[in-house]
Amino acid sequence: MDQPQTLAAYFAGWAADRPARRAVAATVGALAEVAIELTDLLGQGALAGPLGRSTGKPGEGDEQKEIDVLANNRIVDVLRGAPVAAVASEEMDAPLLLEEKAPLLVAVDPLDGSSNIDANASIGTIFTVLPALEHNAEPSAFMQRGVNQLAGGFFVYGPQTVLTVTVGAGTQIFTLDRRSGTFLLTHAKVEIPLRTSEYAINDSNTRHWDDPIRTYVEDCRRGKEGPRGRDFNMRWTGSPVADIYRIVSRGGIYLYPGDKRRGFRDGRLRLIYEANPMAWVVEQAGGVASTGRERLLEVTPTSLHQRVPMIAGSRIEVEHAVRLHDGLQSRGERSPLFSRRGLLRF
Ligand SMILES: O=P(O)(O)OC[C@H]1O[C@](O)(COP(=O)(O)O)[C@@H](O)[C@@H]1O
Numbered sequence: 001m002d003q004p005q006t007l008a009a010y011f012a013g014w015a016a017d018r019p020a021r022r023a024v025a026a027t028v029g030a031l032a033e034v035a036i037e038l039t040d041l042l043g044q045g046a047l048a049g050p051l052g053r054s055t056g057k058p059g060e061g062d063e064q065k066e067i068d069v070l071a072n073n074r075i076v077d078v079l080r081g082a083p084v085a086a087v088a089s090e091e092m093d094a095p096l097l098l099e100e101k102a103p104l105l106v107a108v109d110p111l112d113g114s115s116n117i118d119a120n121a122s123i124g125t126i127f128t129v130l131p132a133l134e135h136n137a138e139p140s141a142f143m144q145r146g147v148n149q150l151a152g153g154f155f156v157y158g159p160q161t162v163l164t165v166t167v168g169a170g171t172q173i174f175t176l177d178r179r180s181g182t183f184l185l186t187h188a189k190v191e192i193p194l195r196t197s198e199y200a201i202n203d204s205n206t207r208h209w210d211d212p213i214r215t216y217v218e219d220c221r222r223g224k225e226g227p228r229g230r231d232f233n234m235r236w237t238g239s240p241v242a243d244i245y246r247i248v249s250r251g252g253i254y255l256y257p258g259d260k261r262r263g264f265r266d267g268r269l270r271l272i273y274e275a276n277p278m279a280w281v282v283e284q285a286g287g288v289a290s291t292g293r294e295r296l297l298e299v300t301p302t303s304l305h306q307r308v309p310m311i312a313g314s315r316i317e318v319e320h321a322v323r324l325h326d327g328l329q330s331r332g333e334r335s336p337l338f339s340r341r342g343l344l345r346f
């Protein structure tokens, strides 16, 4: 078997002699270095100390763990050596200026799913690379729509460490070869299956959902006997990176909608450094990512840590869930044409 392409070779080919692209390539390469370190650290589990211990910092429902801080600090350190003007992070209230004149901004969720660390479940690092603007230390520099991203992706630390990334030329998956310490291209231009019968949502919030989500999930639950006419399966890891990775690998739909809980009107995921990079990865793999009302990548951020509802994954399934939000599907699909013996089932 031919040796797969390395991350460095892939990015060198993509960047060629274009300085702007080379800067992006160097930045993703720097983040990959941290991912290799984190793979090693996380693999030690309890032997590496109390990584899952709370730091006691008050948050809005996302408890900060020691590993969150550690990962954040390593990312900041490493980005000091990359062409990055400023970095923003889930773990920092405000952006940190690194090198005012550098061409790029990076925003990260250093450790996604950190509540899963002591359960030995997959967790990850999410990142987005944006063009630098003026006044890069200001949060406003980061308030760019997802369509502006130059690179977006996430690492998953699980049985395998993988990098799922896009620079707008499809979505690529690199797998860490732990023997050589290099990421190798194992899945080029991945395609999310158009259809799926697997959904991912935190079902314990059912009582808080709005009607479109309630209808969507209830119809899935009713399986063959319901309006969808087929059985569905459900998966929820509590690590968005792991759920989105599964969906990129084999299809599915991920939903973290807004709900009626206090502070959850816009869901739970952070727009700039969680939802946007995952949404772009999904789109570049042929899937769809929506807030339920609009294309996720077109939402204009108004604050650095703002949340956004997210419905993402297999095209046909996401479009179905989105139609429920605009009311068309709720009228149409529930009509006799869509009943168990209906003509228009999909
Ligand atoms: O706990 P829930 O509501 O099922 O949500 C899943 C998790 O996804 C997250 O967005 C994971 O991200 P963090 O670990 O970076 O906070 C959490 O906020 C949340 O715990």
Ligand SMILES: [Mg+2]
Residues within 6 Å of the ligand: 109, 111, 112, 113, 240, 274
């Ligand atoms: Mg997160």
Ligand SMILES: [Mg+2]
Residues within 6 Å of the ligand: 068, 090, 109, 110, 111, 112, 113, 114
């Ligand atoms: Mg986090």
